[in-house]
Amino acid sequence: MAQANPYLNARREWDERYGDQIARAKSWRIAALAALAVATVAVAGVAYIGAQSKIKPFVVAIDKMGSPIAVAQPSNGSGVTQRIIEAQLANWIVNTRMVLPDQTAQQTLLNRSYAMLSSNAASTVSDWFKSNSPFGAAYTVNPQVNSVLPTGANTYQVNWTEVKAVPGQNSTTTHWKAQITVGVDAKLADKPQVMLDNPLGIFIQSLNWTQSVS
Known part of the structure; x- marks a missing residue:
């Protein structure tokens, strides 16, 4: 061993x-x-x-006519899209051209309408109402937007139909179109009197509407 x-x-x-x-x-x-x-x-x-940044953006959800119905915080911010502008313009036509028998409801519509107008556009609309006041009218007008078509970078053509009803008479239908130039200024929503009616800051710079041939 x-x-x-x-x-x-x-x-x-x-x-x-x-x-x-x-x-x-x-x-x-x-x-x-x-x-x-x-x-x-x-x-x-x-x-x-x-x-x-501790300042968090919020997105306003809107219904099919462009009215704000909800507010939520997104994962990341996004700008105002063309579809939102088109919906808001359609909603603006309805608010501006509709004539109701209830004056309180009528005033609410006009407040929403003017919240989207520049001073130039507001002057155009005010001139229209001088000879077509919706308050105390003996008729109602129900507008129906048919299309909102972009015609340029910031311009749109809105086509709509109006049904005018007078008690005891047959209703009449007319067709209208408007050329509208728009802009977006988020700072508009900082104003308390504008925030609820125009939270996205979309505003109409100028417009021109005319009745179309049937």
């Missing part, structure tokens, strides 16, 4: 005793470095979030 080598035995004992300690120390170093990396990423994330 070969005699045991005391050098090899000592070497083996050293490897078993201290090698495991070295391996454990290496594992702890790796774990510590990983924890440090995670902490660094977390701190950077908190700093990034803290640097973000």
Whole structure:
């Protein structure tokens, strides 16, 4: 039987005793470095979030006629789209041209109408109402928008039909069209008197409407 080598035995004992300690120390170093990396990423994330703007945008949901029905915060902001402008213009025609027997309801419609008008457009509409006042009228007018067509970068043609009803008489139908130039100014919604009726800041710069041949 070969005699045991005391050098090899000592070497083996050293490897078993201290090698495991070295391996454990290496594992702890790796774990510590990983924890440090995670902490660094977390701190950077908190700093990034803290640097973000605390002013959060909100989007106004509208119905098929363009009336605001809900407000919600989106994941990211978006501008006023062409479809929204078209819906708002259709809604504006209805508010402006409709004639109701209830004067309170009529005034509500006109408030919504004027909330979307520039001073130039408001002058045009006011001139119309001087000879076509909806208050105290002996008839009603029900407008129905048929189409809103873009004709340029900021211009649209609106086509609609009006049914005028006089008590005791047959109703009459006429066809109308308007050329409208629009703009968008979100600051308009900052005004309390405008915010509820025009939350998107869409306004009519100029308009011209005429009756069409049937």
